[in-house]
Amino acid sequence: MREREVIAEFFDFAAGEGVRVGVGDDAAVLSPPRGRKLAMSTDTLIAGVHFLPSDNPFFVARKAAAATLSDLAATGARPLWMTLSLTLGRAVGRKRRLTLREGKARDEALARRKKWFAEIARGFKNSAAEYGYSIVGGDLARGDETKLTTTALGELAGAPLLRTGARAGDDIWLSGCVGDAALALRLRKKNPGVVPPLAHKRVNERLHNPQPRLELGLALAGLASAAIDLSDGLASGACDLARASGVCLLLDSAKLPASPAMRRLRADMRRRLMLEGGDDYELLFCADPRHRKTLDKKFGGVRISRIGEVCAGGGAFALAGGARESLAGRGYEHDFGD
């Protein structure tokens, strides 16, 4: 099963809006919308780091797309085009190293690998159809480790949402609720019986099938003063936004919205997961208090919560019972020092 066969059999993405030439030539040829700015972002998921090799490839593909679409959401852009770069790891479809003589085992491994490609392609097609963008190109390689890199381009109707615009006096808002993806990861190892089946199912959905908040991002144009997506957790995102805007973010711990599953946990554990858990792909944004009426509890297709306020100064803090706890250095970050 060679590269060109795989591409021809599985990666036959349809060309949509603004696509003059899609998959199959040296480069895609695209017509950007007249007079509009573009937003561009890239993100990577690695097997064993961002997902498990045993995870359902349909959802792995959707999540790889969502990670990058979430960046466009936080910029207030509508996705137009995406390229994929896929590396298939040696382990996919193969349970152990096979000799040339093991014909049947090799056939089975090949069948599993074909199934993997089919499901990956189906996941990307499904995401593209749901969020209205086209997949216009990519590359496919064989390596030791499975990896999915997606790069997306979106159009901006007006001024972009940036991390830099928060001002003292602004409200701080959060879409959806946070910590559920991290809770799902934890429950994969051990469920001490406190989270009932339905709530467990819901947090699993949050881990494996995150929703990029594209509709909300578009609706926030002209309302939010700053925004960031929370791929690495609320604490980390709050610190990044505070640093970029040169302000201080004070989050009220009592106002953080908890999912039903999260409410079953002990308070200290809940707090830690909600502040430090990554992979939720929610938006954290700031807005002048005069927009409170517009920014109702449900806005841009998703429930939003007012969780704090912006002050002069620097850093990000969680307030609980009158105490101020620094959020610096908390949350997921790749470490290159070990």
Added chain:
Amino acid sequence: MREREVIAEFFDFAAGEGVRVGVGDDAAVLSPPRGRKLAMSTDTLIAGVHFLPSDNPFFVARKAAAATLSDLAATGARPLWMTLSLTLGRAVGRKRRLTLREGKARDEALARRKKWFAEIARGFKNSAAEYGYSIVGGDLARGDETKLTTTALGELAGAPLLRTGARAGDDIWLSGCVGDAALALRLRKKNPGVVPPLAHKRVNERLHNPQPRLELGLALAGLASAAIDLSDGLASGACDLARASGVCLLLDSAKLPASPAMRRLRADMRRRLMLEGGDDYELLFCADPRHRKTLDKKFGGVRISRIGEVCAGGGAFALAGGARESLAGRGYEHDFGD
């Protein structure tokens, strides 16, 4: 050494033409040139597959950029913007797995890793300065295997060069010469003394520091009927172009330009390397014979050679001594079947 520190210390790319917001926000914000189409392409280099872990990271970064820029060259686009997705493998900077107590060895490994990042960033900056584009974003992760994915956007002044436009009667042209990168790989294992030092140095340069033919690609607008870049070798590129255009490509083996190093080899070996060797990033293109005078031996900043003609039919063939040899299935391709 955490992700944000690495980005702040090494990946501080300057924002250039059309860049409203570059590295550092959720997405880059870009102003595309008015009324122009864009070309978009992506490519990945993997340690152990496309380069050796011991290769100089400055040149690895330049080559990762060149692989994608070469796709833009083959489309006739001028590069504007690029995003990077870098995965640092566990092995970088570390000679073996270290325990917590081996403080000095850990410090040395960290210093080597910092050096690696510094050189990778310097390679990308150098490429961006040479070819006039901006690096506008990216992501950085830790994995088992070192990988560099680059995604580039370029602008098209007019109609794009595609693989699909070749017509019977067209001439077939080749930029530079082919097979040198494959020869350099071979000489790395064994130089039977036939290639003298200076020629050896030149083919090494071709392997480690390929030049994307951007100037040529731009100059070919309105002249070439079809074009493709030869990342996977001449045979493979000729077959792809023939298939896309629905024509037959006849290459005259006697007209293939050989470098001084290549001329030292036995005829059968030379022929195989020139047809099947990948990684040269030259352009193969077709043009109506009335353009012969314009397409002189030196065109678009590089020597070009007329190496065959397009006929009705299908497939790609090399002619040698009156015999016609099929080029199907020859050259590098990732295999997912083992």
